[in-house]
Amino acid sequence: xxxxxxxxxxxxxxxxxxxxxxxxxxxxxxxxxxxxxxxxxxxxxxxxxxxxxxxxxxxxxxxxxxxxxxxxxxxxxxxxxxxxxxxxxxxxxxxxxxxxxxxxxxxxxxxxxxxxxxxxxxxxxxxxxxxxxxxxxxxxxxxxxxxxxxxxxxxxxxxxxxxxxxxxxxxxxxxxxxxxxxxxxxxxxxxxxxxxxxxxxxxxxxxxxxxxxxxxxxxxxxxxxxxxxxxxxxxxxxxxxxxxxxxxxxxxxxxxxxxxxxxxxxxxxxxxxxxxxxxxxxxxxxxxxxxxxxxxxxxxxxxxxxxxxxxxxxxxxxxxxxxxxxxxxxxxxxxxxxxxxxxxxxxxxxxxxxxxxxxxxxxxxxxxxxxxxxxxxxxxxxx
Numbered sequence: 001x002x003x004x005x006x007x008x009x010x011x012x013x014x015x016x017x018x019x020x021x022x023x024x025x026x027x028x029x030x031x032x033x034x035x036x037x038x039x040x041x042x043x044x045x046x047x048x049x050x051x052x053x054x055x056x057x058x059x060x061x062x063x064x065x066x067x068x069x070x071x072x073x074x075x076x077x078x079x080x081x082x083x084x085x086x087x088x089x090x091x092x093x094x095x096x097x098x099x100x101x102x103x104x105x106x107x108x109x110x111x112x113x114x115x116x117x118x119x120x121x122x123x124x125x126x127x128x129x130x131x132x133x134x135x136x137x138x139x140x141x142x143x144x145x146x147x148x149x150x151x152x153x154x155x156x157x158x159x160x161x162x163x164x165x166x167x168x169x170x171x172x173x174x175x176x177x178x179x180x181x182x183x184x185x186x187x188x189x190x191x192x193x194x195x196x197x198x199x200x201x202x203x204x205x206x207x208x209x210x211x212x213x214x215x216x217x218x219x220x221x222x223x224x225x226x227x228x229x230x231x232x233x234x235x236x237x238x239x240x241x242x243x244x245x246x247x248x249x250x251x252x253x254x255x256x257x258x259x260x261x262x263x264x265x266x267x268x269x270x271x272x273x274x275x276x277x278x279x280x281x282x283x284x285x286x287x288x289x290x291x292x293x294x295x296x297x298x299x300x301x302x303x304x305x306x307x308x309x310x311x312x313x314x315x316x317x318x319x320x321x322x323x324x325x326x327x328x329x330x331x332x333x334x335x336x337x338x339x340x341x342x343x344x345x346x347x348x349x350x351x352x353x354x355x356x357x358x359x360x361x362x363x364x365x366x367x368x369x370x371x372x373x374x375x376x377x378x379x380x381x382x383x
Contacts, residue, residue: 016091023098030108035188043184050101057093130273137276141283141306145291145299148284152291165296167236171228172246174221175214179254182210190261200324207258211331212367214251215338219363221247222342223356240351242300244342249304251335256311262322263314271317279310338363 034043065082069075146169149162186206193199221228222244229237263271283306290298318324341363345356368375 013088013091016088016095020091020095020098023095023102027098027102027105029112030105033108033111035184036192038188038192040185046101046104049104050097053100054093054097057096058090061089061093127267127269130269134269134272134276137273137280140280141276141303144280144283145287145303148287148291149296149299152288153295157295161295164236164239165242165299167232168239168242168296168300169246170232171221171225171240171243172250174228175217175247175250175254178214178217179250179257182254183257186258187264190265194265203261203324204326207255208327208331210258211255211334212371214254215334216360216364216367218247218251219338219341219345219360223345223360224353225346225351225356226353239296242297244346245297245300245304248339248342249300249307252304252307252311256307256314259311259314259318262318262324266322268321271314271321275310275313275317278313279306282306282309334367337366 031043031046034046065078066084069078069082146162146166149165150158153161190203193202196202225240225243229240260272263269283302286302286305287299290302294301315326341359345351345359349355
């Protein structure tokens, strides 16, 4: 029986993949309820437990079970189905983590009441389908450059350059994670405060401090690139020049995610579709043009400009259809200064970690000086 089960697992990895998607899709609903109910701690706890379970079962399959077999603990039973170094155990661990997550969300499921509303369905469909297509366009912006690199580079260097680009993209993902964490926490807040009298001023304040945090993170990561680079293999370090470009692209993407509140709150999600399509078309066309000549650096610059373009378009359209009093001059000043400091740290001083962090301290001191009144007000409100 165990042997039969092992063969079924080995030959039907796609079944595990399908079940993972199915279980994760169902979990979206109670997760959304947690966010809407303002329960960030429980939301975060379940998410962390999901990650811990996934990592834990991977370690079990990779290290623990072989160790048990080696020491003849349940060796006969384990040997009848366990297959060493089988990549499918990643999917098994993922599915186990997803199911456990779903079980932890049962209380939220029990609070749901199934009732079909035709009018609500049409409103939701009209709101969400442009968002769906926009997300597909976003996937193109995120991943197509790696595919095109393999297609438009000579075979002799394609795999090498794709490997370098994929590795340095992992270093830039720190800001992407920050953006995602912010979006998950901020979106329910944006919707819950939409009808408040000072909602637009609140949104402007949030973006202002978000830009400050992004600027600090952008400069901080670049200043410490000599430490962060050890997250990837040394053979990929030749691609480090792409990291500041990719990081700034994620800065623009984070600002765009914040700016997108205007078309979400005003039920004009079609504009999100239009903006994302512009970014996707730009990504495709410019990668095809630049990759043959500039390889992965061309892709990095295209990615950055794609996010800069959709950020700019979103701001322009937002001020026309749902004007929010953003502090554009101050935010732009902080971003420009951070870009200049990144250039000094990375290229002028050749990634010297001491000079880079000295520049970071100067930047932080400048923020504290110019924002001291706002900081004092925030501290007073917090107390």
